Amino acid sequence: MFTRLPTRRAAAGRLLAVCSMLWLAACDTAGLTSLGGGSEGARIDPTAPVQVALLLPQNTGDPGDAVISRDLENAARLAIADLAGVQIDLRVYSSGSDALQATSAAQAAVSDGAKIILGPLRGEQANAAGVAVSGSGINVLAFSNNPTIAGGNVFVLGPTFRNTANRLVSYGRANGVNSYLVVHSQDVAGNIGRDAITSAVQTNGGTIAGVQSYALSQQSITGAAPQIAAAARSSGADAVVLTANLGSDLPLLATSLPQSGLSPSSVQYMGLTRWDASSQTLALPGLQGGLFAIPDQSTQRVFENRFGAAYGSAPHPLAGLAYDGIAAIGALVAQGNRDALTRSSLTQSQGFQGTAGIFRLLPDGTNQRGLAVATIRNNQVVILDAAPRNFGGAGF
Numbered sequence: 589m590f591t592r593l594p595t596r597r598a599a600a601g602r603l604l605a606v607c608s609m610l611w612l613a614a615c616d617t618a619g620l621t622s623l624g625g626g627s628e629g630a631r632i633d634p635t636a637p638v639q640v641a642l643l644l645p646q647n648t649g650d651p652g653d654a655v656i657s658r659d660l661e662n663a664a665r666l667a668i669a670d671l672a673g674v675q676i677d678l679r680v681y682s683s684g685s686d687a688l689q690a691t692s693a694a695q696a697a698v699s700d701g702a703k704i705i706l707g708p709l710r711g712e713q714a715n716a717a718g719v720a721v722s723g724s725g726i727n728v729l730a731f732s733n734n735p736t737i738a739g740g741n742v743f744v745l746g747p748t749f750r751n752t753a754n755r756l757v758s759y760g761r762a763n764g765v766n767s768y769l770v771v772h773s774q775d776v777a778g779n780i781g782r783d784a785i786t787s788a789v790q791t792n793g794g795t796i797a798g799v800q801s802y803a804l805s806q807q808s809i810t811g812a813a814p815q816i817a818a819a820a821r822s823s824g825a826d827a828v829v830l831t832a833n834l835g836s837d838l839p840l841l842a843t844s845l846p847q848s849g850l851s852p853s854s855v856q857y858m859g860l861t862r863w864d865a866s867s868q869t870l871a872l873p874g875l876q877g878g879l880f881a882i883p884d885q886s887t888q889r890v891f892e893n894r895f896g897a898a899y900g901s902a903p904h905p906l907a908g909l910a911y912d913g914i915a916a917i918g919a920l921v922a923q924g925n926r927d928a929l930t931r932s933s934l935t936q937s938q939g940f941q942g943t944a945g946i947f948r949l950l951p952d953g954t955n956q957r958g959l960a961v962a963t964i965r966n967n968q969v970v971i972l973d974a975a976p977r978n979f980g981g982a983g984f
Contacts, residue, residue, distance in 0.1 A: 629727045629741075629930035630703045634921050637675035638929075641697030642910070643690065643707035643717060646682035653685070656709065659907035660731070662899050663943075664706065667914035674918045683708040687716035694720045694728070702726065704929045706913045709906075711737045711744075718742035727929060729913045729949075731906060735780065738953025743934065745909045745947075748954050749781045749831070752860050752881045753788035755959045759973055760794070760827060760879070765856055767797040769825035771816055773837055774803050781831030781860050797825035802837075809837055813844035820850055827856040834865050842874030852877045863964065870967045881959040884945030884975035891943035908943030916940045916949070938979065945975045 632638050642664055644657040661680060668676045679700065681693040690713035697705055698721050705721065705728045708714050714730030715737040721728070722741050730737070733746025757768070770785045772778035782799060789796055798819050802812035820828050828850065832838035838861065846852065857878035863869055864882060891911060895903040919940055920928040927933055931951070939948030939956075946958040960975040 628725065628932065629927070629934070630725050631926045631930075632703050632921065632928055634924045634926065634928060637677040638917070638921050639677045639679065639701050639703050640914070640917060641694075641700075641702035641705045641707075642678055642680045643683040643693050643697070643705060643709075643713075644680060645685060645709050645713075646680075648685040650685070656904045656906060659895075659899075659904040660707070660709075660910040663895065663903060663907040664910040664914050666895060666898055667911040667918070671914075671918040672922075674921050676914065676918065676921075678914075683713050683717070687712050690714070690717045691720040693717070694726075697721075698724045698726050704729065704917060706910065706917075707731055714742060714744070727931065727934060729916075729934075731909045734776075735954050740953065741931075743949045743953045743955070745913055745955060746906070747883075747957055749777075749784035749860050750787065750954065751956055752959065753781075753784040753829075754791065755881045755961065756829070756858050756860075756879055757785070757788040757792045757794060759961045760856070760858065761792045765794075765826045767795040767824065767826045768858075769797045769816075769820050769823060769828045770799045770831075771828055771841070772799070772801050772831040774801050777833070778804075778831045784860070785829050785831075797823035804837060806840060809840045810844050813841070813848040813850075817845060817848035817850035820855055825855060827858050829858040829860070831860050833861045834863070834869055838863070839869070839872060842872035846873045850874075864962065864969045867967070870964055870969065875964050876967075877963060877965070879961055879963055879972070882962050882969075882971075882975075884958060884960065884977075885971075887941070888944045912940070912942035912944075912947060915942060946978065948979060 642661060644660055645653040646657045664678060668678060681697050683690040683693045690708050694705060694717035705717060705726060707730060708717055709731045711732040711734035714728060714732045718728045718741050726741065728742045730742060730744050731746060732744045733748050734744065735748050735750060738744045768785065768789050770782050772782040786796055800816045800819050802808045830841060832841050852874060857874060859878060859880045862882060863875055863880045891908055892903060920933050934949050935951050939946050947955055949955050958976045960971050961973040962969050962971050
């Protein structure tokens, strides 16, 4: 995983959650091939409890890992409680802190009879787990958002830069933003973001006005700002797209670029990360009027309220991914199909309703999520284009 992230339900609350969190009908199963295992996935008995392995970064000695492990497990159990007519036998395994431990956990889960694996959290471990069980025909729904580990029997549930870039660029093109200057950090996340933006611009018929990069240090960012500003002006770019993250480079870029003469009033700023995490961020000069993408806030609030009522605290930002994984599994198993957990079923085109809106798994192992396009006005988040509620409408 490369994202730099910090770290008695009432009857009425349960009813609200069930009404609000129901997955989309997963019914386009025509043409599924029953392989009985292998690369497609394990066959199940839909009338019996389906064994799901949950791999978590437990026992690493890191307090942050303990918190996210707890919240991921709690979210998964919350989702199981919301399933109707489906029985999930959830078994938790520690994937520890490295690939070797993840390999052992995945192999133990399959040996115990797991039909699908949910987790691990980090990309390297998810890749190792997938390789370890690929010969058993078991699919892995990892919590990572790193697309480089996706494919084969590994799917990533985390939001990807490619999905965000496509949403922003398609919105930009529909509103007269044609040429894009890409600005990225010189690290794994920045490079993946750069490629995602470039691909999105090409897919949507736009033009790449140039690519600028910087090392992740204050000196490098402040030194690169005048060059980035000059490149934007000389190229005539309509937009500057940043891969920068709130926890590191975004605040400095959003200050130094306007100071270098690149005013948000003269060029459209866009960002691949969430800009709405704090009031301080919303006040940054370079982000005023800028575009970024956020999940469906209505469904996200329902999940956060449900989780808080059940466990007495707000969920970790990634906890919803465990709920999403169980919801998708439950939706497919509910059809009564023995091939419910094969690749063909997991990638059915209608997708699922998750904690942050609609999502679906793609054949290449990545995912697509419905996102809203937002901006910042007077230090407040304003939704410009709501998150789509199905995969046939606008926004895709």
